[in-house]
Amino acid sequence: MTEAKAVERAILNRRAVRAFLPDPVDPVLLRRLLELAAQAPSGTNMQPWKLRVLGPQSRARLETALIVALDSPDLPAEEEYRYYPQTFREPYLSRRRKVGWDLYTLLGVTRGDTEGMKRQTAANLRFFDAPVALMLTIDRDLEIGSWLDLGMFLQNLLIAAQGHGLDSCPQAIFARFHPVVRRELAIPEDEVVVCGIAIGHADRTAPANQLVPEREPVERFTTWLD
Template identity: 85%
Template sequence: MTTAEAVERAIRARRAIRAFRPDPVDPALLRRLIDLAAQAPSGTNMQPWKLRVIGPQARTRLETALLAALEAGERPGTEEYRYYPERFREPYLSRRRKVGWDLYGLLGVAKGDIEGMKRQTAANLRFFDAPVALMVTIDRDLEIGSWLDLGMFVQNLLIAAQGHGLDSCPQAIFAQFHPVVRRELAIPEDEVVVCGIAIGKADPDAPANRLVPEREPVENFTTWLD
């Protein structure tokens, strides 16, 4: 396999995995993946990303607190940043609805099944039982350019993991529970909780892992200028 083929395979194979096997990830490999991710470009080499690798004790505390908040019907505080538009419009509304109901269809969660949705949210807050749990933050006073740089860091990490035979899932849900995350992981107020990342080996028998979101053809979003 050529270098180009290997890179393309990693990019095309990567997708959000929502159920993991318990197989541990070698800490040396994880460190290597993080180092690879940090080769991402950033404006004037600011390297604005911050990452926490959540060990067993901290993870137990975090997940216990998050699940307690969920059980109490709480989503503590508002999101620290607006991930989605205030009002969805086409074509984004249809894409969002399709991937959501495709996932819930695989999970056997019907429309209006509040308990089923709650179970999936709980799985999300447990990092889908992945052996590696990460939390991504960025300094609060940085601007949108640094957020773009952060996104490239995250993508590098996901692709690097895929290239080394690991699966992953970036998880924005933790931004909704940022007061709990901040308290349990001792994250200072001057950092924004951006997302979590789960890394490990996909459970091949899990229905959720059969989801393959559709991608728009190049012609739908590209303008070729003469």
């Protein structure tokens, strides 16, 4: 396989995996993935990303607190930052609805099944049982350019993991639970909780992992100028 084909395969095969096998990930390999991710470009080489690798104790403490918070009426309604628009419009509304209901259909969760949705949220908060759990943050005083850099770091990590035979899932849900994450992981107020990242080996038999989101053809998002 050529280098170009290997890169293409990693990009095309990467999916948001929502069920993992318990097989461990070699810590040496994980460190290598982080080294590769850190090769992402950043404006004036600021390298604004901050990452925490959760060990068994910190992870157990965090997951326990998150599951308790899931049933708590005291959880703040606002996320750490606004990921989605306040009002969805087309074509984004239809895309969002389709991928959401495609996933829930695979999981056997029907409209109005609040318990089923809650179970999936709880699985999300447990990093989908992946052997590797990471938490990504960024300094609060940085601007949108640094957030773009952060996204390139994250994509590098996901593609590098895929290239090394691992699967992954970036998890924005932790921004919603940022007070709990901040407390349990001792994250200072001057850092924004951006997302969690689950890494491991996908459980290929899990219904959730059969989801393949549709992608728009090039013609729909590209304008070719003379």
